[in-house]
Amino acid sequence: MEATLASGIGYAIFFYKRKIHPLKEYELRKNENIRFAGQFGVPFIDADCDRDNWFERARGMAHEPERGVRAAARYPGLMQSECNWRKGGGSARMTEISKRESFHQQAYCGCVYSLRDANRHRVEGGRERMQLGVKFYGDEEPATD
Template sequence: MERRKLELPENGKKLLLHSCCAPCSGEVMEAIMASGIDFSIFFYNPNIHPRKEYDLRKDENIRFAEEHSIPFIDVDYDRDEWFKRAKGMEMEPERGIRCTMCFDMRFVRTALYAYENGFDVISSSLGISRWKNMEQINDSGVRAAAQYPGVTYWTYNWRKQGGSARMLEISKREKFYMQEYCGCAYSLRDTNSWREKNGRERIRIGEKYYGDTAKPGE
């Protein structure tokens, strides 16, 4: 299927793409590159736990960005602040108010960086995942961008026109690290709890890769 040429909203000139991980952003990045859009990757994900998982996701994202000469902006791992904001929401379900808080925290930081560094459009690869609520993500992004004059959140549906299928194809082609839970400590806890109840082994961080069980190059 031929890709549709994308255009930034509001006659935008420069995009700051918040990326959560390489598997989710791979297809988004390739679609943006194919459309000739000027963009940079913004990696701010203080929710990801533990640090080993965070570094694996970030390093895979850097690897893919460097392959295509896409600028990669690596923001501080502000984990303590994330846990502070999540206090009282520890038992909230996936897609609930804790996730809204998490999106808000990440997107406001993205919008601030965009405002201070000459980007007029922001978006995120988070929406391509079928495990996420796209309406929840877009609402958070629009609210974040509205805080900064001249910044627009792009609500493009990255899943459509085969985006979700190409996401998997690219992940297998690149042998990306396969994360098996959303990212935060509570998602890890709940995923392991479900696995134990269903007779499956607990998540073993750093061991699974798309298309192979071994690390790329091994």
């Protein structure tokens, strides 16, 4: 966001994350976007949560692997900027900003299937299930509710 503003390109944040589950996770991610956009005066367009639409698009794909055809079903009909922000130090910059802003550290893509699979993997590996909304960049230990 900072780099785009510095380039002089006008833009808005269009938040359309219909797959995020549970609602607590959706609200956390949305509110972080609103807060960060507000710091820079970037317009924020809230398309609000529409899980029914996403489940309809994902029907029959519950057991597809992450980053597969189910992921592609998220964006039909939407135009978005294709930019590889990871190049040229972008990943390090993302971590730096995330720590500075104390952003939520996302442990899964957000969909109910990813949460299910990640928790299954954790339990099979002898770890506890994920605690949602408690780990933030820059925290030494997960925060408590």
